[in-house]
Amino acid sequence: MDKQKIIVGATGASGMPILVRCLELIRQNGKYESCLVMSRSARLTLEQETGLRAEEIYPLADKVLQEDQTGAGPASGTFPTKGMLIVPCSMKTLAGIHSGYGENLIQRAADVTMKEQRTLVLAVRETPLSPIHLRNMQELSMIPGVHIVPPMMTFYHKPKTIEEMTDHIAAKLLEHFGIEAEGYRRWQGI
Numbered sequence: 630m631d632k633q634k635i636i637v638g639a640t641g642a643s644g645m646p647i648l649v650r651c652l653e654l655i656r657q658n659g660k661y662e663s664c665l666v667m668s669r670s671a672r673l674t675l676e677q678e679t680g681l682r683a684e685e686i687y688p689l690a691d692k693v694l695q696e697d698q699t700g701a702g703p704a705s706g707t708f709p710t711k712g713m714l715i716v717p718c719s720m721k722t723l724a725g726i727h728s729g730y731g732e733n734l735i736q737r738a739a740d741v742t743m744k745e746q747r748t749l750v751l752a753v754r755e756t757p758l759s760p761i762h763l764r765n766m767q768e769l770s771m772i773p774g775v776h777i778v779p780p781m782m783t784f785y786h787k788p789k790t791i792e793e794m795t796d797h798i799a800a801k802l803l804e805h806f807g808i809e810a811e812g813y814r815r816w817q818g819i
């Protein structure tokens with residue numbers, strides 16, 4: 630059976646280790662394949678946060694597209710996908726999606742995902758949040774299929790390392806696509 634595609638957009642917000650982990654988990658799952666689109670700012674932030682160049686993480690994705698490839702498959706609703714994950718999602722890209730601006734392939738693919746009522750998971754990151762950021766998130770959260778999932782720290786699963794915290798956040802993002810990450814520690818109750 631053909632694997633279903635998950636479009637993975639990466640923008641210039643903080644959180645690049647989470648992007649890397651999500652790509653690894655999609656690859657491990659076996660049911661899905663990833664199509665990675667990184668913005669120019671995402672490449673800069675990746676280098677700042679991990680010391681890696683974009684080309685070094687490309688092999689984790691099944692397909693790589695550039696943000697200026699606005700004629701590529703994900704720009705059309707006829708291109709079949711399971712949905713789209715944007716990790717991390719900057720406030721700029723959030724605003725572009727909120728307004729339906731479609732400036733680049735990431736924003737256009739998100740627009741298509743919403744109009745087709747597929748799953749769109751936005752790992753939005755900024756702090757503190759302005760009223761504009763909050764309005765954009767609140768209004769987008771009302772659209773069927775849209776999930777606003779800020780990569781927030783959690784302690785209840787008792788992470789011992791940053792990697793364990795990263796794994797937990799990545800698992801929470803991917804469960805919206807029906808992916809159960811190995812080692813995901815769900816709350817069992819007290």
Ligand SMILES: Cc1cc2nc3c(=O)[nH]c(=O)nc-3n(C[C@H](O)[C@H](O)[C@H](O)COP(=O)(O)O)c2cc1C
Nearest residue numbers: 640641642643668670671677719720721722754755
């Ligand atoms: C190291 C670094 C960290 C950043 N973190 C954030 C962030 O957490 N959230 C955010 O909205 N923008 C952040 N920015 C700013 C964005 O990269 C910037 O607004 C950029 O224009 C976003 O463009 P894009 O959405 O097309 O990737 C950061 C920039 C740098 C260099």
